[in-house]
Every structure is written in C-alpha cells, then in structure tokens.
Amino acid sequence: MRSNGFWAGGAVLLLLFLCMLYPLLAVITNIFLPGLFFGEVNYTGFGLLLELFDRPLWRQSLTNSLTLGLGTAFLGTLLGSLLAILRSQWSFRASRLLDVSAWVLLIVPSFMIAQGWVLFAGSGGLANQWLGWTWLTELIFQPFGLILVMSLCKFPLAYLAVTAALEWNVSQYGDAAKLNGGGPLTVWRTVHLPLSLPAITAGWTLVFMDTIGDFGLPAALATVYRFPTLPYSIYTAIYQSPVRFDMAGVLALYLVAILAVAMAILFFALRKSRVDFLTSRAVVQAPKPSRYSGLMSAVVLLVLVVAVGIPVGTSISTSLLKQLGGGLTWANLTLDHYISLFRVDPGEHRTLPLLTGMRNSFLIAGMAAIISMALGFLTSYVVTFTRFRFKSLIHLSTVLSLAVPGVVLGIGYIFVWNQRWLEQVGLHLYGTPTLLVMAAIAGAIPYAVRLQIGAFAKIPASMLNAAAMQGAGTVRRMKDILLPLVRGGLLTATLASFGTSVYDLAIASILKPPNYTLVPLVIDKAFEFSQYGYATAATVFSGTIVILLLLLGSWLGKRWLS
Template identity: 25%
Template sequence: MRDRMTGFGPAALLAVLAVFFLLGLFWPLASSLRDALREPPVREAWKATGKPEADSIEAFARRLGTTPERLRELNAAETLEPGRLVVVKPARWTLEYVTGLFAPQAAQWRWLLNSLTLAVIVTALCAAVSYPLAYWQARYTFPGQRLMSGLLLVPLILPPFVGAIGLRRMLARYGPINLVLQEAGLVDPSNPVDFLGEHRFVGCVLVMALHLYPLLYLNLTAAISNIDPSLLESARNLGHTPWQVFRRVVLPLSTPGLIAGGSLVFVGAFTDLGTPLVFSYQEVIANQIYSLANEPTANPAGPALVAVVTAVVLTLFLLTRWALSRYGASGGVKGLARAAPRPLRGIGSAVAIGLHVAVILLALLPHLSVLLGGLAERWVMSVWPQSFTTEHLQEALVHPVARAGVRNSLIYAAGSTVIDVLLGLGCAWVIVRRGGWLGRLMDALTIAPLAIPGLVLAFGYVGVYAEFYQGEGSDVLRFLGIEKTALPVGVFLVLAYAVRRLPYTTRACVAGLEQTPRTLEEAAAGLGARPWSAIRRITVPLIAANVAAGAILAYAFALLEVSESLILANRPADYPLTKSIYHLFNRVGDGDQVASALGLLALGFMTLALLAAGAFLGRKWGEMFRG
C-alpha cells in the first residue's frame, strides 16, 4: 500500500520543486555570488572608419596593444568586424571586490559595524522585554492574561516600514512623544530629542524592537511551556528558592528558545531595509545595497555586500543549529506534560500586568500613528490632531500610483499563492506520508527560504532580471538556448513572493496532515481509488481549513512584502503596494499622510487576514512552524 501511494508522485513532485528552487532561489543567489567573485570581460568598440587599412584587425589590435590572434581567441564565438563590441580582456575570478570592502579606509566597515550594532541592540532589547513576558505567560495566571497575550502580537499585522512612516510624525522634534517627554520634565523644551536627525539610529532601534519582539516572545513562551514539570518539582523538593529554580532550571532549559528567537530577531534587524529608508539612515548595509541595486550601471560593490550579508546570515544560521543541537544533546527535551500555571497575586501580579500594559501600549504606537496620520487634517505642536479628515484616505484610493500598487499586489500575491498552495500541498504530503530521506529533504528545501533574507534574494533577482533583459552574459540562458528576452518584472516578483512564502502553506498543510489518519487514504486505495484521487477526494477536504489558513497567510504577507517590492519594481506601472506607499511617502507636502492612509488600508487587510487564518487553524495556530 505504501509503495502504491508513494510511487511516481514524490519523484515528480521533487523534480518540480527542484526546478522551482533552482529558478527561484539558487539562481538568484548564484547570480549575486558570481558577480561578487568574477570580474566581467572588458569590451572595446571597433569603430568603423571606412578605410580598409584603419579598419583591419591588425590595426585594431595594434591600437589595443595586443595581437590579432589573441582577439580571435577571445572572440571565437563572435564575428569580428568593424562596428561591433569586441572582448579585449576575458572574465576572471577574483576576491578583490569582497576583500576591498575590508580595506582600512573603506566606508563599508562603518556600514557593516552599524548594521551589526543595530542588530545586537535590537536583539538585546527584545530579549529584555520578551523574557519576563513569556515567563509570566507560560508559568502563571493573572487577570486579563488571554487578552494581553493576543495584544502582544499586534506588531505582526503591520510591516515595520509602514509603522516607521507613521512614527516619523510621532518622533518629530515637536511631535507627540517629545511633547509628552517635555511635560514629564525629561526633555528640555528648547532642545528636544532629534529622533529623525542626530538620533535617527535610536529611532530605527525603537521601530525594529517594537516590530520584532513577538518573534522572540513566541519562541520563549513555547520553550518555557515545554519544560518538563518534574524537573521543576525536583528542584523545589531539594529546597531551591524560586530564583534558584529559575536560574538553574528554567533559564538553561529555555535557552534554545532564546537562541532560536534571538537569531530571527538579529537577522530581521540586520537586513531590515524599510525602516532605515524611512528614517533616512544611510549608514547601514541594507540601505547601501538598495542604493547600489538602483544604480544605472552595474557596481561590483553591490554583489560583494550581498555576499557579506549572506555569509553573516549563514554563519549565524549554522551557529544556531549547532547551539540548538548541543542543548538538545545535553537534555533540553520537553516533557510529556506541561507544568500547570500557578496564580500570580499581590505585587507580582501588579508588576506583570504593568509590564504587559506598557509593552502593549508601545506596540500599539505604530498602528495608532498610522491611523492618526492617515486621518489627521491638522496636527502641529500637539499630542493629538487638532482636526480630522478623510481627504488623505480618498487620495490614497484614487491616486494612480496607489491604485496601480493595489491592483498589482493583488495580482502578484494571487499568482504566488496559487504556486505556494499547489507545491505546499504536495510537499506536505511527501513530508508526512512518505517520510524517510525524501521527506527530510523536502522538509529542508521548503523551510530553507526562512533562512534567506528578502534583501539578499531581491538583489539576486536584480542580476537575474538583467540577464533576462540583456541575455548576452547569462550562462543559464545560453544553456536554455535563449539569446535575449524581456520578461516583465511582475514575473520575478511572483516568483520571489512564492519562494519566500512557501513555508507558510507547507507548514500549515503539514500540521493538518499530522492530525489526519492515514487509514482513510488506505481505505480509499483498497476500494480502487487512485492515489491522487484519494488525496483529492479524501485528504484535501479533511485539511481544507489548514490549506485555507496557509493560503491566507501566504497571500497577506506576499501582499505586503517589502524588500523584493522596493528593490525590483522601478516603474510606477509595476509598483506593488509597499513600493507605492514608499513612493507616496516621498511626495512633498502631505506625502507621509497619504502614505499613512494607504498603510491604513494595508493594516486593515492584514488584520482581517490574520483573524481569518486564526479562525481556520484554531488551536493549531502555534503548530505551524514547530520542530
């Protein structure tokens, strides 16, 4: 029965997935790496003069300081004649572009150190905030716990750069935050904090920390909840105080969650593009890569910077895997049952509720700023807008760039979601039903996009797009027999979105299949149903809620993808929603308010999408990305 159900299907699916990842993931990464490590061939124009002596190959070779034989050797596949570009220096592999970034006087040192410093500070701040919250949520009960647990996750429904647009007004020199600090006597009214100028680094830290802390909070909550209660009981029976139990048992056993969540926060802050762009903080590596990607001529510094970012992220990924394996081997295994939460009373309850309320209020600040910024008619030198209007919202709905962005994103996200659902269903079935080495390989391939930052993938697509548009320098296109073509940028955006969001649909379907009995498929096969017919008529309807939830998540996050949208789309007609928001933000006058109004629409859509996904998944929400 197992052989019958897993015959041709997995092999064909693996072939389709291999082509998908070859074109969507490995080719862009290889393109960036090749451009970082290879000096392109040098070409010279063989100008035609009309004089046989001057246009001879011997005369052209003498002008270049070489020989006719060498020119013929370098251009063996080309017709040598006046009026053409001729290769006079072959391509060669080199480390000069990468090593040049680390020259003593190179500005790239400053960019890299700023990005690393930003990521470290954001990670430390998120850990300091998330750990006590996760500990209280996992170990105790207190009034309002369920409501506050949900509100702690509100940063997930808004892209950080959209929140940054709203917070710019809040963080202005005479904006609401500075006015509140002045009223509290913490800031000199004549010299308010310049979050958008001198202290823009601090502004980036605040926005990133408010957006990324849920990633660490969720991992820590799961890690603390899964600690074997018998270990805690043994420690208490040995006379350990609550502080000793925490320091000697809870903290060491929750470290895997701290490492896993911390690595996600670190990579997110290190490669965040939208927030530094909004705060005009140029001295970070992500912003420099964005600038280089938009230069009219190829600059080898761009691929070299991408190679460095990739190396940092992969090194962190490998260190994280190594650390987690070490903790797993040393006994950091979850128990068969969870410890029953204990009631928190008195001062402890007041402190826990107070910290929850403070973090929730700060977490809601970007959403509130987007809401007020999009609806404010006049908001000057006051904590609250003096008057409100819907003009900015109407402008966001009728502006041609905004309308094109909404239309394009709906199409791009729909195309990528169809790809993700089809591949995710098949991959999940092979992972759960087939298992073995093929299931493990499929699981690794489908989860791999989570380890590749969108910034790195987007820059790789710039090189791939150039290869498709120019065609001449592409080894892949020559292998495929394509000399030159000009595919629309939307094709690359759909492919990029699909690669980035495939883990969402795959893990959602895996969670459903793990709770669906295999015996139903076996019974259908015993009655003569073909394998794929049994899957279509039996399995898929049973996991329809999981498929729908994964599709909703993939669609919603693709709709608001930032890095690929900002880097790949350069024509207003091709802009996705997030690029339209950034374009409107740069408009003189009311740009930030119109952008906030459009961001308000995105906020509403993402909220509805997450509510719908949660309704479909129910309690299985937390099982999507486990293990």
C-alpha cells in the same frame, strides 16, 4: 508502504530551486565572475571582497548592520522571553491582547512601524509638538534608539518561539530540585533555564536574522537620519549610476555569510542543548491566578502601547490632521488626506496611484498565497510521508528562504532572468509582474510550510497505506484523505501568505516593472517627499482593507470547514 515520492519531490525541489536556490547561487557566482549572466565572463578574483575594509560606506554599513542585529537580538529576545514566561505561567486580563498584538507586529512591515516612529519622535513630530519631549528625538535617532525601536517590532519572534516551548507543564523537575534544597534562583538556573534554552536560542536567531536583513527601517529613516545598513547599501548600489551589480553582489555575500553563521549557531546550540523532558506526567500548561495580575496587565499594556500604540496611533492621528504641528483640535482635523486618495488631477489622464497599487499588490499577493499554499502542501507531503532522497534539502531550502533577505533575492532574480537568450525562447520575465509573483512565493513558502507541516505530522501514515493497498493513487490519497484533514492548515497558510506578501517593500523596489504601481511604493514615495498626511492615510486605508480581506477569508474558510 511509503513511496519514494520521486515525482512530487522532484517537482517541489525544482520549484524551490527556481524561486530560491538558483537566484542565491547567481548572487554568489556574480562576485567572482561578473558579467557571467549578461554574456561576459571576467574573472576578478577575490580582490573585490577585501574592498569592504577600504570603502567607508561599506564598512559603516557592515558595522551598523551588526550593531543593530546583535543589539536587537539580545534586547528583543529578552523582552519576548519575559513576556512569554509571564503569559504561560500566570493568568491576567491582557494576555489575549498580547497574543493578538504579537501577530499584528509580525505581519505589519517594519517600514510602516518605522514611519510611525519618525512621525512621533522626529524633531517636528507629535512628541515634540504636543508633549514638548525634545529629548525623545535624540534618544530614538541614534544606534541605541534604533535598537529599541527594532526590539519593540521584532520581539514577537522570540515571544512565539518561547511560548510554544512552554506549552507543557513539567513542574515535577522543579519540585524535585526544591526537595533537594534548591532555592527559587537555583531552581530557575539549573532546571527551567536549560529546558527553555533551545527555544530562547531559536528566538534569538530569528530576531537577529530578521533584523539584519531588514530593508524597511533604513528606507523609512533615510529622510531624517542617515543609518546605512547592508540591505540599504545593496539597494543603492543597484540604483546608482553606473549600476554596480558586482558591488551589490559583494555586500549580498557578506550579508548571506552573516546569516549562515547565525543559522549554524542555531543548529549547533539546538544539538548541544537538546533536552527530552516530556513524560507521561506532562500536562498542558495552565496559567495560574496571581494577586499581582493587575500589575502584570499594566506592564503588558505599557509594552503594547509603546510597541503598537505609538506607531499605529501616530499614523492614524497624522492622517486626520491638517498640519502636524497644529495640535489635536477640531479646527486641525480633516478628512482631506483620505479624500486625496481618490482624487485625480483634472489635467492628467491617469488612474489613482493608491487604488492601482492596491489592485496590483492584492493580485500578486493572492496568486502567491494560492501557489505557496499548494507548494507548501506538496512540500509537507514529501517531507512527512515519502522516502524522497533529497527531502532534507527541501526542508533546508524552506528554512533558507526565511533567512535570505528580499534585497538579496531581488538581485538574484535580476541576474537569473535579465538575460538576452531568455527573450529568444519566450522566457524573458524580467520587468514583468510574473517575477514579482515568483519572489512573493519565495517569501511566503516558509510560512506556508511551517503552518502545514504540523498538521501533516498528526496524520498516521497507516491511513495512506490502507488507501494505497485498496488501489488509491497518490492524487486520490491527497484529495480524499489528506485534504479533508488539513483544511484548517491550508486556510491559515493561505491567509498568512497573503498578509505577508502585500507590503514587501524590498522586492517591490527592486523588481517592479516600469510604470507599474504597488502599494508599498506609493506609501514609501509619499513619505520620502514629506507628504505625511497622504502616506499615513494610504497606510491606514490599505491596511484596513487587508485586515477586512483576511477576516472575510477566515469567515468564508470556517464556513467551508464546517
């Protein structure tokens, strides 16, 4: 019989509350009771909420965020859906490369992609210097251009959602429509589109939420183009003098409210457009050969060259050039930027900033990956195999942590953990790396849970029930039954959590301890001071190390599984 999972469910809910729900509630509470978390209670009413319409910067930030979010959601979902349909219906040579590139874009942080576009399309960038494309600067550095760049960065979210929905072939419905006189357009409009609508809606919502909460793009553009968004304005409110946590809280509330509306639209659309179409006749979709496969490969390669090749290629090229405007000649090629990563000024007694940042970032990401993997294991167990009363709240919390931006989460951590009484009881975590680990866990939980819960769903409960009848306790059942069956999911969740935690610029910027170096801050600071060679060399070097670590972890994991 299924247990109520009280202890496991309670532990999971407590950890999720501390890492996610409590900081979010603190942000909302601080708007109406500013100073509550710092020993002062001052009720200010709802007046500060209405100042959004009186402050030009706040109003512009809201407008920019909505413009960027909605535009990217529509264009990114359109691109991702079309590529997913192309990938699932027909076979062509570039299909595997499309899958790999989608995961690369999903893991690489947006501020690195944006930096590559700045170096390529800026007034002094490679496109202007090498190709004479002066028109590209005006195209990219305006709202439509930013929507285009973000769409090329975020379309994998829609691509993966729609691809998963097209896994099964149910062509009999389309065949029935054709037998009743329906043409190709009618069949697509009345059969295929309704069946794919829930996945398209989910992809649209994911792209919108990820875009509107993005901090990396405005941070990278700040040096060349002023485009304030809500996440960036929240960050500046914290670091202005005097610090205005109440203003940051108001902007965070508006951002969370927009994300809540997006999630509500998703749930409503999924409920209204629910279609149960799988029958015994459904088979796994097998892409068909086409005489236009060469054209399909060319189109996909063109998209990937623009989406991946331009930003990544620009960063690699810049890291190897003495001067950005010197052209691609032997005389202008150099390894000095990479050598500078390991060079210390003789007059200064300090460690190398990049290597120190990599050590700290990898340590934090590694701890967060292991803990989030274990937490994801427990969460999947509670949701799948127990009758814990609040498991729906647990499931909602894991989804919520995917939607809440790192900027909002960072402010909540300041409110919760920067309090005098915590220091008296030995829990003053603000200004310590521990808080960075907790924030990284909160960001990695959605991936850890999503990548494991599918594996848990395939395990019949009868296995655990039989073991329980033989006297095996909960820990014994987890160790001897569940763990061997979901090892692959555990490995994937750990690697994904590590890869997504290394370059979290928002959390690093807000919660870093004094004199504590992290790799995204090293790269962002060098880029901010126009040290493009050093910034790109640090990006390429650290990114290569991350990829090698992931490959090594995957290889060791496969040996463990074999």
